[in-house]
Amino acid sequence: MLxxxxxxxxxxxxxxxxxxxxxxNLIDAxxxxxxxxxxxxxxxxxxVFLDIxxxxxxxxxxxxxxxxxxEQINIPFTVGGxxxxxxxxxxxxxxxxxxxxxxxxxVKRPELINELSNKFGNQCIxxxxxxxxxxxxxxxxxxxxxxxxxxxxxxxxxxxxxxGAGEILFTSMNHDGTKNGFANEALAKLSDLVNIPIIASGxxxxxxxxxxxxxxxxxxxxxxxxxxxxxxxxxxxxKRELKNNDIAIRL
Amino acid sequence: MKIVIIDYGAGNIQSIQFAFKxxxxxxxxxxxxxxxxxxxxxxxxxxxxxxxxxxxLKESGLDELIPNLKQPVLGICLGMQLLCNHTQENNTVGLGxxxxxxxxxxxxxxxxxxxxxxxxxxxxxxxxxxxxHSYMYLVHSYYAESCxxxxxxxxxxxxxxTALQKENFYGVQFHPEKSGDIGELILKxxxxxx
Numbered sequence: 001m002l003x004x005x006x007x008x009x010x011x012x013x014x015x016x017x018x019x020x021x022x023x024x025n026l027i028d029a030x031x032x033x034x035x036x037x038x039x040x041x042x043x044x045x046x047x048v049f050l051d052i053x054x055x056x057x058x059x060x061x062x063x064x065x066x067x068x069x070x071e072q073i074n075i076p077f078t079v080g081g082x083x084x085x086x087x088x089x090x091x092x093x094x095x096x097x098x099x100x101x102x103x104x105x106x107v108k109r110p111e112l113i114n115e116l117s118n119k120f121g122n123q124c125i126x127x128x129x130x131x132x133x134x135x136x137x138x139x140x141x142x143x144x145x146x147x148x149x150x151x152x153x154x155x156x157x158x159x160x161x162x163x164g165a166g167e168i169l170f171t172s173m174n175h176d177g178t179k180n181g182f183a184n185e186a187l188a189k190l191s192d193l194v195n196i197p198i199i200a201s202g203x204x205x206x207x208x209x210x211x212x213x214x215x216x217x218x219x220x221x222x223x224x225x226x227x228x229x230x231x232x233x234x235x236x237x238x239k240r241e242l243k244n245n246d247i248a249i250r251l
Numbered sequence: 252m253k254i255v256i257i258d259y260g261a262g263n264i265q266s267i268q269f270a271f272k273x274x275x276x277x278x279x280x281x282x283x284x285x286x287x288x289x290x291x292x293x294x295x296x297x298x299x300x301x302x303x304x305x306x307x308l309k310e311s312g313l314d315e316l317i318p319n320l321k322q323p324v325l326g327i328c329l330g331m332q333l334l335c336n337h338t339q340e341n342n343t344v345g346l347g348x349x350x351x352x353x354x355x356x357x358x359x360x361x362x363x364x365x366x367x368x369x370x371x372x373x374x375x376x377x378x379x380x381x382x383x384h385s386y387m388y389l390v391h392s393y394y395a396e397s398c399x400x401x402x403x404x405x406x407x408x409x410x411x412x413t414a415l416q417k418e419n420f421y422g423v424q425f426h427p428e429k430s431g432d433i434g435e436l437i438l439k440x441x442x443x444x445x
Contacts (some may be wrong), residue, residue, distance in 0.1 A: 001366045002360075002407055003386065018421050041433070045367055071269045076388055076429045085370040098429065121299040123363050123390040124263075166363055166390075197365050220361065250367045250386040 003248045004214045005045035005221035006235060007199065008228040010035060012081070013053040033068045039228070040073045042235040045250060047077040048101070048169075050222060052144075054082020063095050071095020079124055080169075084109075089116055092167035093124065101126040101169060104142040107149065107156075110163060117164025125156035126199075127165040129156060131186075132173035138186055145173040153186065154193055161194040168194065171201040171221065179205025179227070191218035199223050207233060207241045214247050252277040252442065257288035257317070257330075259307045264296050267327065270428035274439055284316050292442055293320055297329030301353075301393075301438040302341035304329055319348045323444045324420050331415065331422030332393060340393050349415045349422060360408040363392045370413050370425065374402040377414070377421055379440050385433050387413070387425035395424065 010017050016030045036047055049069070051062050059082075066079055079092050080101030089100050106113050106127055116125050130145040131138045131153040140154035157168055170190060172183035182203045191198050197220035200213045204224035213219045227233040242249045252273060256264050258280040271278040278294065281287060295317060297304050308314040317324070317334075326334045335345045338353035345353070356362045369384040387405075394411040397404065401412035405424070415422040421441065427434035 001362060002366050002389075005366050067265075070266055071272070074429060074431050074435060075274070076390075076426075093263050093417065094265060096263065096269065098263065098266070118300075123298065123365070123392075167365060195361050196363070197361050221366070 001248045003045070003199065003250045004219070004242070005199075005223055006043070006210070006239060007046045007048055007223040007250075008039050008044050008235075009048040009050060009201070009223050009225045011052045011225065012049050012062065013051070013064065014058045015065045018052065032065055033072055036069050036073045036077070039235070040075045043239050043251070044075065044235055046075060046221070047073075049077060049079045050101075051081030052081070053243050059088070063091055066092055066095040066097050080126070080128060084112065086115060086119055089120060093120060099126050099166070100123040101128045106150065106160065107140060107142055110159065113160055113163035113165055119167070122164045122166035125165055126167045126169050127160040128169040128171065129153065129160070130171045130173055133183075133186070141173055145171070145176070154189065157190055157194055161196050165196060167197045167199065169199040169201055171204065175203030176201070176233040178203055181205065182217055182219070182222065183208040183214040184213055187213060187217035191220070197221065204233070207238050210238060211242060211245050211247065215244070215245075252276060253289065253291045254294065254442065255287050255292070256280050256294040256296060258282050258286060259304070259311060263298055266426075267296055269426045270435055270438055271442075274415060274435060274442070276442060282311055282313065284312065287313075287316060288320070291322055292444075293322060293324045295324055295326040295330035295334070297327065297333060299329060300340065301332060301338045301343040301345075304333060305343050305345070308333070308346075314385055317396060318348050321351075321361065321419060323441065325441050326350065326420070326422035327428075328391065328424060328426060331424055332340065332395065332424050334420060338393055339361060347393070348420045349398075349400050349417055351395050351400060351412065353393045353395055355393050363390055364407045365390050368405050368407060368425075368432075369434055370403040370405055372401075372404050373414075375416050375421075376403065376444060377416070377437060377440050380436060381433060381440075386430070387427070387434060388429045388431075389413075389425045391424060395422075
């Protein structure tokens with residue numbers, strides 16, 4: 001049976017992990033390659049690297065990092081942040097990224113999804129959607145959730161699927177950082193609406209939250225950052241517990 | 252040991268090259284027929300869309316060369332699918348090494364299948380030391396039907412052939428280069444095939 005995926009997300013700036021990381025037995029916790037290796041070893045199913053300072057100047061640092069990660073780890077990984085051209089995607093994939101994630105650039109120019117999907121195959125195009133629920137309605141936000149739009153989440157999700165996205169990474173701005181659980185109602189609705197995998201993001205605080213998002217939220221994968229980086233939820237323990245709850249998981 | 256990865260412009264071959272490097276082997280990328288013919292082992296990768304990939308093979312004459320190779324050949328993902336008779340993906344005729352057709356998953360399950368799934372009924376030395384129901388990483392919308400040439404199966408709504416073998420040709424739908432240590436063992440087994 002296809003398993004649910006557990007995905008740690010690493011924020012990258014100039015080729016280093018940021019936001020503070022406290023991962024067991026790591027000499028240099030800021031080294032993304034060492035972190036990636038440790039996560040692969042601990043049973044992470046995939047990794048996401050998010051370039052939070054994506055500028056032209058540090059693009060080569062990110063490419064260099066992608067190359068080093070691909071060289072040393074044997075699980076799939078996605079790279080996101082500031083990607084808006086075919087040429088950039090081509091470079092990331094050639095350096096060893098398995099998938100790329102686009103967000104604001106897809107909202108600004110939706111044809112980008114078609115172009116990337118046609119050129120590289122939909123399997124490597126993840127569309128990340130940040131949305132916030134305002135008066136009962138979910139609205140897409142840009143630039144890390146800071147800029148609101150009048151685009152409705154569910155319309156946009158359907159459109160990105162039709163344009164050739166291979167997967168949707170949905171972050172609820174209402175839940176992100178709260179550690180109160182994922183946006184399961186919206187996630188379940190998304191999962192019923194589209195026929196591509198949905199990655200749940202934002203709100204992970206306990207093991208139970210992961211169980212809930214896979215069952216109630218019908219998510220195909222769950223992404224989190226701080227609960228993994230600070231060792232609050234060790235991945236082996238999380239996966240054992242999910243398995244005990246009869247959730248398909250790779251041990 | 253001369254390992255050649257066929258480089259015809261289809262997909263992420265860097266990861267496969269890195270996987271061999273981790274195993275201590277140097278694999279070279281080439282589209283040169285002489286280099287490919289003289290290799291001890293040939294890897295036929297592929298990610299992306301079938302008709303475009305087939306067009307690229309034809310442009311370089313590799314469509315004639317590959318089915319006639321005599322050394323062990325391993326098709327990975329789309330590479331495996333192109334070794335089959337025909338694929339529904341843009342109605343593309345394949346290289347016809349494996350006597351099986353490639354179909355699209357119906358929409359009862361999410362498509363593409365993306366993630367880790369198990370392989371079972373493992374046959375041949377390709378899976379030497381690999382436990383039944385090991386997890387492999389898969390990303391695909393099309394699958395090889397269940398057939399006589401199957402040496403491993405996977406279930407995703409239906410049961411399909413997740414690995415194939417005929418004479419010196421092997422094909423795997425999953426990505427051994429992205430399937431952790433177990434995937435790397437499969438690549439090592441392939442290198443050690445006689």
